[in-house]
Amino acid sequence: MYCCESCGVEAPTAHVSFTKNIGMFVARHEETVAGAFCKTCARRYYKDYQLINFLGGWWGMISAIITPVYILQNLGSWRGIKNMPEVPPGARVPLLNEGLWKHLVQFQPFIEQLYAEGAPPRHVTQRLAAESGVTPATADMFLREINRHINRQRRVQGAQVQQQRPQPRAPKLPGGKQVRLPARRPHAS
Known part of the structure; x- marks a missing residue:
């Protein structure tokens, strides 16, 4: 990927995943974000998810066991991209006009x-x-x-x-037909 999947800016990206756990006495809620992120977005997800893990991850018996695992996984993901280059100044979202x-x-x-x-x-x-x-x-x-x-x-x-065809069959694509690109950019549907 050449653009960050979170903010869309054109910058160096790395594929990472972060998980947060919110522990409750009888239940728990878990959420994972994964994708190719720029360093700014990866840092934001890391800090947000770790803060939630530290403050709200421990409440509950299962959560007390799982949360430290997620904290260590998130730390490992962050250490893997810590030396990644920062987003260049003036980086922007690319446009296709x-x-x-x-x-x-x-x-x-x-x-x-x-x-x-x-x-x-x-x-x-x-x-x-x-x-x-x-x-x-x-x-x-x-x-x-x-x-x-x-x-x-x-x-x-x-x-x-x-x-x-009235009988149900898997549609066959015409072999060897060349697809021509439109002269104008197609509208999103």
Whole structure:
């Protein structure tokens, strides 16, 4: 991921998870947050979840046993990313506007060639960013939007195929059909 899953800012991220436990005399409540977070968001989750564990995690017999485990797990997660670089000053949420969409659509043959060669998605994102002059987060956002569009087309095609057949069968996607990207950015549905 090139953007923080919590705040959306384009910054170095690391996949972490933090768990909090709220102990009650006869019950308990547990919550886990996991994702690729920037250091600022990871620090915020760590502090919030640890504070709740220290103050509200001990009330109850099961919670008195489980809370120390969660405190140590959270500490281990934080120590794993403690040396991660801070969010750069001026980092912002990437935007994919009409102009960028039109610019990136021109690289469709390049994208198709990379996928045909079996390149992994992260490699395609990095190559597209380098080739097109956009940030990796913008290239990633563009490729995700394309995938949503293609999946939407496949669902529509699958529904049309299924409507034509009265007997229930798994819809077959037409083999070898090339999906063309729209000239304009599709509206979110």
